[in-house]
Amino acid sequence: MTLVENPAPTQAQDPPRARRRGRGGRMLLLNAVSVVLGIGVWWALSLAGFDIPAPPEVLKRYGELISDGTLITDIGASLRRVLIGFVLGVALAVPVGFGMGWYGWVRGLVEPWVQFFRTIPPLAIIPLAVVLMGIEETPKIFVIFLASFLACVISTFQGVVNVDKTLINAARVLGANDRIIFARVVVPASTPFILVGMRVGLGSSWATLVAAELIAAQEGLGYRMQSAQLYYDLPTIFVGLITIGILGLLMDRILLFAEAKLTGWQERR
Template sequence: MNGSVARRFLLGLAPWVGAVALWYGVRWSGLVNESLIPAPHQVAAKFVELLLHEGLLIDIYASTRRVFLGVTLGIFAAVPVGFLLGWYRSARTFADPMINFFRALPPIALIPLVIVYFGVDEVAKLVILFYASFFSGVIVMYEGVSQITPLYIRVAQTLGAGEFEIFRKVIIPLTVPHILTALRVALGVAWATLVASELIAAQRGLGAMIQNASTYFLLDVIYVGIICIGVIALIMDLILRKISARLLAWQERAIA
């Protein structure tokens, strides 16, 4: 058992070691000016400096809070809409073109309109993140729900289950995996949209930190911001995967 855990740990660690080695290799290869690629140890030192003296934790909290609120609100709206589109073919036929039209619009293109209608306060940033989360969540939900086989419902009806019981004991459990998948996708899209949302006069946040650093060509700060976004997004995704594994344990038992 211990050998298996160690093997998994080493397999998980290997890509990160390889990435750092490649980073050093590109920097020392001479193919790129060394001043344009700060070394990993320099970025680590800047991270410690920002953490201890520049309020990096405040930036991390501000960005994480925005993403969490934007994704939560977006998924709460996306789940019922996606379910209706996936379950009722007529609703999907009616709304699918419009959903795909808005999904294709990049959130950054909407920033001028968001500023006009919502100002430059926190609400404007949440609107951008809500927009990105909602449409990505709707697509995942209705694609998943539309593929649910009606066989389970027919079996439940044959066994004498009423409509409410079918909804509670059949439809909801079959929908939960798609809700969790929509949440994971929306979370990734929201983090990808974070920098765009913090273009709207943000004073704190990782996106704002990256934007300010780019103004003064502080590449090590930019690297710190990018890595922080990736690490936090990864941690949140791992937490969601753990929750999904616990909530969907019944699927493994059913398959077994």
């Protein structure tokens, strides 16, 4: 019998990691092209007579706000509020979501309230938060916390209830108790849902920030934009918008990176 050697690998047989790197490089290139095109459209609209500042004008304002320390102070204040509210929201949403999905009695007690508050925009809570908590940092952080919590708790709950029952039954057949099934089957299978909920909650936190900083704030990106509105200072408003977008995008990329590392076992298209 003649042994046939394996043929040398061809370009079409590249390992999956190399293909992923290739796709990642193309995606980065497309992202860069998209940014350049977006700035070009923005500049063209400004030159066409639309009442918006041109990119050089906004860039100059960036330099002024950085040089006098205003932008750094505002970024620090807004980041602190968003991170505290977001972390607290996720820290409560994950165990509540797991409890709702794993225990029927918890779901029966908690779900009506979660669904009730989901129909109320977090911004509508601001007047009540001011009355109950005053005008310091607590009400600002609370409304951000509420926005991130409501986004993440539902995603976590859906992750638990969508766990493949075949996996749970197989674990029971092998002698696993509820604690082991929860730790070894339910938590890993729910992780992608939790991370998606965290990304949605992060977006909700940044979206709530500007309104939260209406509450007697003296610093912050939202506060600076609202102050600039009074004086029709469009470059400063653009600086705030762009900065919030960049910070939100960077934080979202961090969560996306964590998702890729924690859910690498998933089959991907």
